[in-house]
Amino acid sequence: xxxxxxxxxxxxxxxxxxxxxxxxYGLARAxxxxxxxxREASRQVGVSHNAAYRHFPDRGSLLEAVAExxxxxxxxxxxxxxxxxxxxGGALAAARLRLRATGRAYVDFAITEPGLFRTAFSAAGPHxxxxxxxEPLSDEAGPFTLLVSALDDLDAAGGIADGAREHAEHAxxxxxxxxxxxxxxxxxxxxxxxxxxxxxxxxxxxxERGLA
Amino acid sequence: xxxxxxxxxxxxxxxxxxxxxxxxYGLARAxxxxxxxxREASRQVGVSHNAAYRHFPDRGSLLEAVAExxxxxxxxxxxxxxxxxxxxGGALAAARLRLRATGRAYVDFAITEPGLFRTAFSAAGPHxxxxxxxEPLSDEAGPFTLLVSALDDLDAAGGIADGAREHAEHAxxxxxxxxxxxxxxxxxxxxxxxxxxxxxxxxxxxxERGLA
DNA sequence: ACATTATGTGGTCGCTGTCAACATGTATGC
DNA sequence: GCATACATGTTGACAGCGACCACATAATGT
Numbered sequence: 001x002x003x004x005x006x007x008x009x010x011x012x013x014x015x016x017x018x019x020x021x022x023x024x025y026g027l028a029r030a031x032x033x034x035x036x037x038x039r040e041a042s043r044q045v046g047v048s049h050n051a052a053y054r055h056f057p058d059r060g061s062l063l064e065a066v067a068e069x070x071x072x073x074x075x076x077x078x079x080x081x082x083x084x085x086x087x088x089g090g091a092l093a094a095a096r097l098r099l100r101a102t103g104r105a106y107v108d109f110a111i112t113e114p115g116l117f118r119t120a121f122s123a124a125g126p127h128x129x130x131x132x133x134x135e136p137l138s139d140e141a142g143p144f145t146l147l148v149s150a151l152d153d154l155d156a157a158g159g160i161a162d163g164a165r166e167h168a169e170h171a172x173x174x175x176x177x178x179x180x181x182x183x184x185x186x187x188x189x190x191x192x193x194x195x196x197x198x199x200x201x202x203x204x205x206x207x208e209r210g211l212a
Numbered sequence: 213x214x215x216x217x218x219x220x221x222x223x224x225x226x227x228x229x230x231x232x233x234x235x236x237y238g239l240a241r242a243x244x245x246x247x248x249x250x251r252e253a254s255r256q257v258g259v260s261h262n263a264a265y266r267h268f269p270d271r272g273s274l275l276e277a278v279a280e281x282x283x284x285x286x287x288x289x290x291x292x293x294x295x296x297x298x299x300x301g302g303a304l305a306a307a308r309l310r311l312r313a314t315g316r317a318y319v320d321f322a323i324t325e326p327g328l329f330r331t332a333f334s335a336a337g338p339h340x341x342x343x344x345x346x347e348p349l350s351d352e353a354g355p356f357t358l359l360v361s362a363l364d365d366l367d368a369a370g371g372i373a374d375g376a377r378e379h380a381e382h383a384x385x386x387x388x389x390x391x392x393x394x395x396x397x398x399x400x401x402x403x404x405x406x407x408x409x410x411x412x413x414x415x416x417x418x419x420e421r422g423l424a
Numbered sequence: 425a426c427a428t429t430a431t432g433t434g435g436t437c438g439c440t441g442t443c444a445a446c447a448t449g450t451a452t453g454c
Numbered sequence: 455g456c457a458t459a460c461a462t463g464t465t466g467a468c469a470g471c472g473a474c475c476a477c478a479t480a481a482t483g484t
Contacts, residue, residue, distance in 0.1 A: 013431085013432080016431080016432085034246070037470090037471070037472090038471080038472065038473095039470075039471065039472080040471095047432070047433090048432065048433050048434075049433095049434095049471095049472090050432075050433070050434080050473090050474090051431075051432050051433075053432095053472095053473080053474090054430075054431050054432070055431090058472080058473075059471095059472065059473090121393070121397045121398055122397065123397075124397075124401075127398060127399040127401065127402075128399050129399075129402075144399055164417075164418065164421070166414060167410070167411055167413075167414020167415060167417070167418065168414075168418070170391065170400070170411045170412075170414055170415050171387065171414060171415045171418035171419070173390065173394065174386070174387045174388075174390035174391040174394060174415050175383065175386045175387045175390055176386075176390070177390035177393060177394055177398065178385070178386035178387055178388070178389035178390020178391065178392075178393065179382065179386040179390065180390075181333070181389060181390065181393050182385065182386060182389055185333045185334065185335075185336070186333055186339060186389065187339040187340050187341075187356055188382070189336075189339065190339075190341075198379070199379055199382045200382075201379075202378060202379020202380075202382055202383060203379060203382050203383045203386050205376075205379070205422075206376065206379065206380070206383035206419065206422035206423065207383070207418065207422060208422075209376070209421065209422040210417075210418035210419060210420075210421040210422030211418065225462085225463080228462080228463085249439090249440070249441090250440080250441065250442095251439080251440065251441080252440095259463070259464090260463065260464050260465075261440095261441090261464095262442085262443090262463080262464070262465085263462075263463050263464075265442080265443090266461075266462055266463070267462090270441080270442080271440095271441065271442090
């Protein structure tokens, strides 16, 4: 049980592991995966360096924990933005809009939170397994699962041609992920917000046409 | 003038800058950008640490120099593989094959040289400016320029629909780059070689359909 | 009450990037 | 031919990091 007494502050922290992840998350947000530094996180939590080793075997493990949290944050942002879309026309148009919003949210997260985005894909950890097909789409679903769900909807609405469904996830995900990466660390850095938006539109159009 | 005497080895190295880049390139190849360590590179070259500071203001500059070299290597590999394609049918089929080979070469480089690939896109440097449109495609052309050229050819052969040309570079480049990244650091790590090949085929198909 | 375990501390090691001071070659002006 | 200036490489130092160790303290179980 957590240390019984309410306000810790003595010897045992009571919730050190989460506190460390939280601090490291802040570091990653500001400076990407390389900014995650054990001693600094410990310092911020107000605990000696080395205390972290009771909860993580090494720095990589902390990084992985933060990375997983980053992926969750990305998924949350995607859910938020997708929930905002107001489908006007028929089912097919609505499904298309939802898919576009999914992709847009992905890129938006990368642009507004570059540190978190880089961290999310920096560790060698197991990532998300996109197996589960027909679940009710839990709130814990990762980015990949969200995308697959959007594609399933589009497929059900008749927006995907025969034979195009099989690798649709790979195509769509590669496109948005690649676009994000190129904007952060590639030659697309040079684009300003308007150009980037137009380019992303072009990319999404291309995907949509490729699927139809 | 280089130090007059032929075999250096005394005090002045004679070509230290390049030697350091070469050593750092080896480190990056084996372990990615984080494996580039000034002192180790100096050690391998047989020079004291700190000697590097006569040629690079800091570690980041060395990293950037290596990154540029990595991009050049990527472009070379693309040229090689594309040169091998044996266009059978008409101009349009040939242009399509060339584009596919370009994309395949890109991903192939990422898979076979993950350290170099990660390094190529790790630094914040200026990267390639894809401006120059109608040059004879010099041997120094970067990956982006090669891709643009392949797309121009496809366009000339009539393989790109009206309106799809404008952001074709972004769509194609994002797809192959994203696929590469996801295979190295994302959930597509889990794919074996055969699955990866099939998935890449699906991605390339999707791009091609999106352009047509 | 006591022993066992979980958790946090202090100290140390080797490694790194970076700076400052110094040494040694090479080139240049007289 | 030589002295002087400059470029290039060396030595030594510093702080910060990840990782290990032995030790201290708190919580838990009997």
